[in-house]
Structures are given as C-alpha cells and as structure tokens.
Amino acid sequence: MQLYNTLSAKEREALIEEAGLDRLTISFYKYAHIHNPQLFRNHLFIHWNELDVLGRIYVAREGVNAQLSVPAVNFEKFKEHIDSITFLQNVRFNIAIEHDNKAFLKLKVKVRNKIVADGLNDDTFDVTKKGTHVGAEDFNKLINDPNTILVDMRNHYESEIGHFQNAITPDVDTFRDSLDIIERDLSSFKEDKNLVMYCTGGIRCEKASAYYRHKGFKKVYQLEGGIIEYTRQVKSQDLENKFIGKNFVFDHRRGERISEDIIAQCHQCGSPCDTHVNCANEACHLLFIQCRECASKMNDCCSNDCKEVHELPYEKQKALRKGKTVSNKIFKKGRSEVLKFKK
Numbered sequence: 001m002q003l004y005n006t007l008s009a010k011e012r013e014a015l016i017e018e019a020g021l022d023r024l025t026i027s028f029y030k031y032a033h034i035h036n037p038q039l040f041r042n043h044l045f046i047h048w049n050e051l052d053v054l055g056r057i058y059v060a061r062e063g064v065n066a067q068l069s070v071p072a073v074n075f076e077k078f079k080e081h082i083d084s085i086t087f088l089q090n091v092r093f094n095i096a097i098e099h100d101n102k103a104f105l106k107l108k109v110k111v112r113n114k115i116v117a118d119g120l121n122d123d124t125f126d127v128t129k130k131g132t133h134v135g136a137e138d139f140n141k142l143i144n145d146p147n148t149i150l151v152d153m154r155n156h157y158e159s160e161i162g163h164f165q166n167a168i169t170p171d172v173d174t175f176r177d178s179l180d181i182i183e184r185d186l187s188s189f190k191e192d193k194n195l196v197m198y199c200t201g202g203i204r205c206e207k208a209s210a211y212y213r214h215k216g217f218k219k220v221y222q223l224e225g226g227i228i229e230y231t232r233q234v235k236s237q238d239l240e241n242k243f244i245g246k247n248f249v250f251d252h253r254r255g256e257r258i259s260e261d262i263i264a265q266c267h268q269c270g271s272p273c274d275t276h277v278n279c280a281n282e283a284c285h286l287l288f289i290q291c292r293e294c295a296s297k298m299n300d301c302c303s304n305d306c307k308e309v310h311e312l313p314y315e316k317q318k319a320l321r322k323g324k325t326v327s328n329k330i331f332k333k334g335r336s337e338v339l340k341f342k343k
Contacts, residue, residue, distance in 0.1 A: 005106045005107050005108065007106070009105040009106060012054070012105045012106060013102060013105055016101055016102060016105075019052075019071070021071040021072065021073060021101075022071070022072045022099070022101065023054075023069040023070060023071050023072065023099065023100075023101045023103070024069060024070055024071075024072050024075055024095060024096070024099060025068075025069045025095070025096035025099050025100065025103045025104075025251065025253075026066075026067075026068055026069065026070065026093050026094065026095055026096070027066060027067045027068070027093075027094045027096075027200075027201050027228070028066055028091050028092060028093050028094060028201075029063065029064065029065040029066065029115065029201065029202070029203040029206070030063050030064055030087060030088055030091050031062055031063040031115075031127065031206060031207075032062075032063045032064070032087040033061065033062075034059065034060070034061050034062075034063065034064070035061075037059045037060055037061055037111045038111050040059055040064075041057075041059045041109050041110070041111050044057060044059070044064075044109050045107065045109045047081050048068075048070075048078070048081075048107060048109075049107055051070060051071075051074045051077055051078050051081070052070070052071050052074060053068050053069070053070045053074075053078065053107055054068060054069050054070075054103075054104040054105060054106060054107050055067050055068025055069055055104045055107060055108070055251075056068070056104065056108050056110075056250070056251075057107075057108065057109045057110070058110055058111075058112045058115045059109065059110070059111050059112070059115070060111065060112045060113060060114050060115045062114060062115060062122070062127075063115050064088075064115060065115035065116060065203055067104070067249075067250055067251060068104060068107075069099075069101070069103050069104050069251075092225060092229070094201045094202075094225055094226065094228040094229055095228075095232070096228070096249070096253075096256065097228070097231055097232065097256045097257075097258075098253065098256045098257065100251075100252065100253045102252055103251040103252050103253055104251055104252065105252070115203070116175060116203055116204060116207065117174070117175065117176060118175055118176050118179065118204075118207055118208075119176035119179070120176075120179070120207065120211060124214075125210060125211060125214035126210065126214070127207060127210045128210070129210050129213055129214070130206060130209045130210045130213070130220075130222070131195075131197070131205070131209030131210070131212070131213060131220030131221050131222045132220065132221045132222070133221075133222055133223075133224040134196075134221050134222070134223060134224060135224050135229075135233055136223075136229075136230045136233035136234050136237065136239055137233070137237065137239055139196070139198075139221075139223050139230065140239060140240060140242060142194060142196050142221060143164065143165075143166070143196060143242065145194060147192070147193055147194055148193065148194040148196050149168065149186060149189060149193050149194065149195055149196065150164060150166060150167045150168065150196050150197075150198075151167065151168045151170075151182055151186075151195065151196070151197050151198075152164070152167045152168065152169045152170070152197075152198060152199075153175065153178060153197050153198065153199040153204045153205055153208055154169075154175075154199050154200060154204070154248070155172055155173055155174060155175065155178075155333065156169070156170070156171050156172060156173065156333070156334075156343060157248065157276070157287065157333040157334050157343075158200070158248035160263075160264050160289070160334070160343050161245050161246045161248060161255060161263065161264045161274040161276070161289070162227075162243060162244060162245025162246040162247055162248070162255075162258060162259075162263065162274070163243070163244065163245065163263075164198065164242050164243050164244075165242050165243075165244060167198075168182075168185075170182060171343075173333060173335070175204050179208060179211060182212075183211075183212065183215050186217075189217075190215070190216045190217045190218060191218055192218075192219075193219065194219045194221060195212060195217050195219060195220050195221065196221045196222070196223070197209060197220075197221070197222050197223070198222070198223035198226060198227060198230070199223075199226050199227070200226045200227055200228065200247065200248070200249065200250075201225065201226040201227075201228050201229075202222065202223065202224060202225050202226040202229070203226075205222035205223065205226070206222070208222075209221075209222045227243060227247045227258070228247065228256075230243065231243065231247070231256075231258055241258065241259060243258045243259060244258075244259050244261040244263060245258065245259060245261050245262065245263045245264070245274060246258060246274050248276070254275075254276040254277075255274065255275070255276060262274050264289055264343075265289065265341050266289055266290055266291040266294055266341060267288045267289045267290065267302075267334055267339040267340070267341050267342045268288075268290060268291075268294040268298065268302075268339065268340065268341065269291060269293065269294050269340075269341065270340070270341040271291050271293070273289055273290070273291040274289065275289060275290060275291065276288070276289055277289075277290045277295065277300065279300070279301050279302040279303075279306050280299065280300035280301050280306070280310050281301055281302075281306035281307075281309050281310045281317075282310075282317060282321065283306075283309065283317070283320065283321050284301075284302060284306050286302045286334075286336055287333045287334060288302055288333075288334045288336070288339055288342070289334065290302075299311060302336060302338055302339065303336075303338035305338075
C-alpha cells in the first residue's frame with residue numbers, strides 16, 4: 001500500500017484549483033505516550049490521504065504535532081477520525097484567521113525523535129508539571145501587571161514581524177537556543193515575578209513551562225493556544241488586542257495579519273515591510289523580508305549573485321547544483337551578509 005505522497009507541488013496545486021473547494025488551515029498538538037510512532041504515522045497517512053488532507057505532521061514517542069489543511073466539506077469526517085483516537089479526543093484545533101487553499105501542497109507525515117526540537121533531556125524533569133494556561137482575557141490582565149515578565153518563545157525571524165507589546169524577544173535562531181538564555185537572564189526573578197510565555201500555537205510553551213518550573217520559577221503561565229487562539233478570542237469576545245504586526249506561520253502563507261502595524265523593514269532597501277519570501281534561486285532559498293519593489297528589481301532573489309543564477313536557463317542552474325548540498329542559508333532566516341537591512 002502506498003504510504004507516501006507521489007505528486008509534485010505543481011501537480012497538487014493544479015488539482016486544488018481544479019477541485020475548487022475551500023480548505024481550512026488547522027494546527028494542533030498533543031503530548032502523549034505513543035508506543036509505536038511508525039505504526040501511528042502510517043495510520044494517520046492512510047486515513048488523512050483519503051480525506052485529501054495536506055500538511056506537515058510530526059509523530060514521536062512523546063506525541064504528535066500537526067499543521068495541515070483539509071477541505072471544509074471533509075472537516076466533520078476529519079474531526080470524527082481525530083476523536084476516534086483516544087488521546088486526541090476533543091484536542092484543541094487552532095484554526096487559521098486567514099485561510100489559503102494552497103497553504104500546504106503535500107501530505108507529509110514524518111516520524112521524529114521529538115515533535116519539537118528542544119534539545120532537552122526529558123528524563124531530568126517532569127514534563128507534566130506545566131505552567132498555568134490562560135486565555136486571552138486573563139493573559140491581557142497578566143501582562144498589564146507590573147509584576148509580570150512577558151517572554152516570546154519564538155525565534156528572531158518570527159518576532160521581527162510581530163509580537164506582543166513590551167515582550168522580551170530573544171535574538172535566537174531556534175527554540176532550543178532560547179531556553180537556557182531566558183533561564184539565565186531571568187534567574188533573579190524566579191521567586192517573585194510572573195513568568196508569562198507565548199508562542200504561535202502553544203506547543204513550545206507547553207514544554208518550556210515545565211522546564212522553567214523545574215528550574216525554580218514559581219509563577220509560570222502560558223498563553224493557551226498561542227497567538228492563533230488569542231486572536232480568535234480577542235475577536236469573539238471583543239477584547240483589546242495587544243499583539244502588534246503579523247503572526248509568522250509555517251506554511252506557504254508565512255504570516256497572518258493580526259494588526260495593521262508594520263514593525264519590520266525590507267531587508268534589502270529598509271522600507272517598511274513584513275512580507276517573508278524565500279530566495280528564488282533553488283540553490284539558496286534564504287528566508288528574508290522583501291518589499292514588492294525589491295522583488296521586482298531583484299527578480300525575487302536575495303542578492304545579485306542569486307539573481308544571475310536564477311536568470312540562467314533551468315538546465316544550467318541544475319548543472320551548477322549537481323553534486324552540491326543544499327545551501328544552509330535557508331536556516332539563517334535573514335542572517336545572510338548580503339542583506340543590508342537585516343535585523
């Protein structure tokens with residue numbers, strides 16, 4: 001039985017357009033004990049492929065982390081299947097504020113060592129002793145409290161385009177980098193301050209809150225459902241929105257507009273901009289912020305060198321890449337020296 005995707009992104013894109021169905025963009029996670037991750041992975045792929053689910057799903061012994069899209073007409077069947085899995089019954093779905101039928105173009109279900117790369121040895125602390133979950137209303141009250149320290153648990157390229165007012169935004173490339181830095185910088189506040197954390201959908205804070213409690217922080221809180229659920233509650237409950245800018249998301253949209261504020265700048269010309277793109281040069285794919293004018297001028301590339309390569313015939317580009325590993329600049333997330341106005 002076929003347990004992997006065989007269509008290219010272009011082929012899948014054409015099928016989505018032909019179907020003409022509205023799709024819902026959803027994310028969810030759940031920490032749980034999965035005895036056989038490979039078997040569970042295959043189970044998900046078989047059932048979700050039948051429902052035309054597309055997305056990026058990680059399965060590990062510690063649980064599941066999913067970002068996906070599903071045709072709206074199949075949502076109830078998808079929910080029924082989720083609820084048929086004991087540990088996923090009534091799991092909280094983070095449903096996107098802005099939907100895009102092409103947010104995902106393939107179904108990828110992968111077995112990993114962890115559902116989030118945190119670099120932690122989970123045997124050294126109790127991951128079930130988490131911080132207190134708070135909704136949008138209580139979160140707003142907490143961050144108005146002068147006794148609160150608000151920390152963004154995301155990476156620099158995420159917080160660069162949007163974050164909560166007065167939040168500490170660590171200048172880090174990965175989640176694992178931030179854990180020890182935050183613990184070190186805030187160590188003198190362990191006893192008396194409220195440590196309030198947030199991330200995109202809540203999964204990073206889930207582990208971090210238990211880690212910081214283990215490290216001696218007495219008052220640890222996390223935003224339930226992350227920025228995605230916060231935005232939904234702010235709108236449905238008519239609350240004050242304290243998030244400025246865009247929320248970075250890990251699909252083809254790359255961002256959801258939360259407020260009209262543009263707090264970032266084009267990495268090439270410095271004009272106000274918060275649109276993330278990947279360099280069009282297949283050998284680069286650097287993630288960076290680029291305005292429309294620079295995109296036109298640079299042919300969607302991050303540098304003149306990449307522009308020259310991208311404008312070559314495809315076969316010549318392919319020959320230049322032959323035998324070479326994919327550039328690691330994609331992991332620099334805007335750190336490249338070719339960008340004059342990077343953060």
